[in-house]
Amino acid sequence: MTRRPSTLARVLSSALAAGTLLSTAACSDDGDRDGSRASGITATQVAGKQQTTSPTADLTTEAARTALITEADIEDDWSQVKDTEAENWHDSLFIGTVDVSDFLTAKADAADCQRLLDSLFDDDLLGRPSGSSALRGFEEGNSRLLYQVASYDRTDPQGPMNWMATLPQKCDQFTATDGGEQRTVQVVDTSLPKVGDAREGLRVTVRGTTGGTQATLTVDVAAVRVGNDAITVTAGGLDGGETDSVEQAVKLGTQRLKDVLAGKTPTLDLSEVE
Numbered sequence: 001m002t003r004r005p006s007t008l009a010r011v012l013s014s015a016l017a018a019g020t021l022l023s024t025a026a027c028s029d030d031g032d033r034d035g036s037r038a039s040g041i042t043a044t045q046v047a048g049k050q051q052t053t054s055p056t057a058d059l060t061t062e063a064a065r066t067a068l069i070t071e072a073d074i075e076d077d078w079s080q081v082k083d084t085e086a087e088n089w090h091d092s093l094f095i096g097t098v099d100v101s102d103f104l105t106a107k108a109d110a111a112d113c114q115r116l117l118d119s120l121f122d123d124d125l126l127g128r129p130s131g132s133s134a135l136r137g138f139e140e141g142n143s144r145l146l147y148q149v150a151s152y153d154r155t156d157p158q159g160p161m162n163w164m165a166t167l168p169q170k171c172d173q174f175t176a177t178d179g180g181e182q183r184t185v186q187v188v189d190t191s192l193p194k195v196g197d198a199r200e201g202l203r204v205t206v207r208g209t210t211g212g213t214q215a216t217l218t219v220d221v222a223a224v225r226v227g228n229d230a231i232t233v234t235a236g237g238l239d240g241g242e243t244d245s246v247e248q249a250v251k252l253g254t255q256r257l258k259d260v261l262a263g264k265t266p267t268l269d270l271s272e273v274e
Contacts, residue, residue, distance in 0.1 A: 059151040059229050059261065064134035067149045067231075067260040071138065073252040074245045078138035078145060086137025089144055093206045093217045094121040096176030096183055106170070112163070113171040116187070120204065123148070125232055126161070126223055130154035143237035147249060149257060150230060157230045161223055164200040165189070176206075183208025193247055195254040196224035196231075203241055220246045224254050231257060 059067075071080055094117050103110040119125045123135075123146065131151025138145040168189040176183050183206050190201035202221045209215065219236035220243060233249050235242035256266035 058153070059132050059149070061132040061134065063260045064132045064149045064151070066266065067253070067257040068134055068136045069147050069249050069253045069256065073256075074138065074145065074248050076140055076245055078140045078245065081137045081139055083136065086135060086146060089123070089137060089146060090121055091217060091219075092211075093183060093208070093215060094118075096178040099175040099177065102174045109170040110174070112167065113174050113176075113185070113187075115163075116167055116171060116204070117176060117185070120219070120221070120234070123234070125164070125221060125234075126150070126152065126157050126230055127155060131228075141237075142239050143235065143242060145233065145235035145242060145245060145249070147253065148232045149253075150232070151228060152230060153228045157223075157225050157228065158198060161198055161200045161225060161230075164202060164221075164223060167202060181209045190220065190222075190243075192222055192224070193251050195250060196226045198225045199223065199250070201246075222246050222250050224250055226254060226257050226261070229257060229261070 071078055096117060098110050098114045098117065100107060100110045103113075129150035129152060131153040133148060133150035135146060135148040138147075167187050171185070171187040173184065173186050176185055186205045186207075188203050190203050192199045192201045200223050204219050204221060206217045207215075215238060217236070217238060218241045219234055220241040222231075222233040224231050231250070231253050233246050233253070235246050235249075259266040
């Protein structure tokens, strides 16, 4: 997947914001409903309670592709795009250098916020998969939804998820700049359905200018761990976050992954679709 661009590439990327901004992977901002973050419960605590429930089969590339969600698994009028197109989705508003002066008492927090922006741009919130992976992209108007299934068999997906849990406090609000253009970034935690061994959700909002155009980008980000495998979802755009679609993707996507790991053929449970 394309990594962070050169200066020229960034200039070209910023021009996209005047039309359709490109989003990368998501969750919902619904307060304390059922989910790993309800009542202050962290991903680590949830992982400890559910560690023994995960399948142990290895995730092959073919299995990862089978575990991907389809248009039928998510709400609204999403249309699947070509894999090559989804692989090159990057949002220029995530490009920027965090203003360290916003973090007077904890300079290390600035590094975490920079890591967040970089990982959202690069589509690797949990780090680069150490095993097999597959992704699929969907679009609806000015919104994008990117869904990934990946194996982290030689790394620990729980570590990045624990890091995600700290971001609403560390990166509550900060400033990032790129080419003299200033943006305000806000990060809040969100709840997810009780699925998988652990889960974390964030909503990230970026307000500012890119290419001289005022814009507000909102993306919902979700990560769900199933053993050493994980699904990540990022969805949103200029029209706001995509709460319902992300929750549906998390519900049905986690079950699809479990079915595949158990050697079953995943099916759409219509009772889950409202």
